[in-house]
Amino acid sequence: MSLPASVSRRISQLKADHNAPLCAYVYDLPALEKHVKALRQILPSNCELFYAAKANPEAPVLKTLAHWVDGFEAASGGELSWLHEQCPGQPLIFGGPGKLDHELEIAMEYRISAFHVESVTELRSLARIARQRSVRAPVMLRLNLKLAQAPQSRLVMGGIPTPFGLDDEGLAAALQLVREEPSLELKGLHFHLLSHQLDVDAHLELIRSYFLTFRQLCADHDLQLPVLNVGGGMGINYQNAAQSFDWPRFCQGLKVLIDEHEMGATCVRFEIGRFISAACGYYVMQVLDIKSSHGQFFAIGRGGTHHFRTPAAQGHDHPFSVIRGNQPAQLNDQPVTLVGQLCTPKDVLAKQQPVAELAIGDLLVFTLAGAYAWNISHQNFLMHEPPLKVFIED
């Protein structure tokens, strides 16, 4: 895969500026901005785009996105405070299981746009805290239901046991509580039932079943709800990035669905992580050693899965490019396994990948490293130094 010129230039410059073997994250902020702007621009007019910060909460990433998204989703009290600090004034929504009372209180102080309620216990705590403060808490109920006309897909997690959201029984209890509690203001319903979705048609069918379920519940319970949150989960094809989730085609189909199901007066909110930030990040490791072991080649790079856990977490061979140094090639059109510096056989970033040329001192540049990468990694394991972090600006 070829690298954008501005990225290769920056990486070469970094290498020139550092004597020690290079290990760095590089984030292409202009590319991120262009991408999110394009995503936002073709969404139908009644839709909103929130960024799920857990995918990558680096401050420059959030600040770049802040101009183009409608707000941010926090999955913990820590993220909520960080977002409040980094992007003051931006609408925030707060999800995730096991929220502390203290976090609910902070969220009320921040006047967040919505609490994504994951359980009846949480809804009770929210009601109690809002009552004590004489405020009304805006509530979205996260649902885990068997959906109306749900598509058959192994990816859909609706209607099976999970710690997330409310099942039918939970929903009945929650609606009862909302009716009795003036401190709770029910704003809408929330679904986030899958991730790694690559199939646009399957996703449109899922959205259709969200729409049907939403309308059915509103009719059955005599509710007028302004918001339907349809989650995130649009996938990146790590083996062939060009075959990632086809957003333009999805937006066309979405517009048709909105019209067909008369959802135009409802705010349809997306909260997307991976699909927004994955492509802007690069993880760079300089090759420290190349060796052969029982007939297979290994290249050992500076860094590893303690910085970049994505390949281990996904169980895949992560895509990469090579920036050659000035040493003659030690490998020519040969398969090589790319590993890091950890004393565990699990520290593998890509297995038996063919490389045209490779030598000690070359740079391995892993692409699609901007989501669920640095921040999901076991950074303190073995006490290696952290990577450099570089943000390319205009």
Ligand SMILES: *Cc1c(COP(=O)(O)O)cnc(C)c1O
């Ligand atoms: C993680 C998460 C998201 C974002 O998922 P992506 O696959 O990164 O788009 C959205 N909503 C909820 C509730 C989540 O937990």
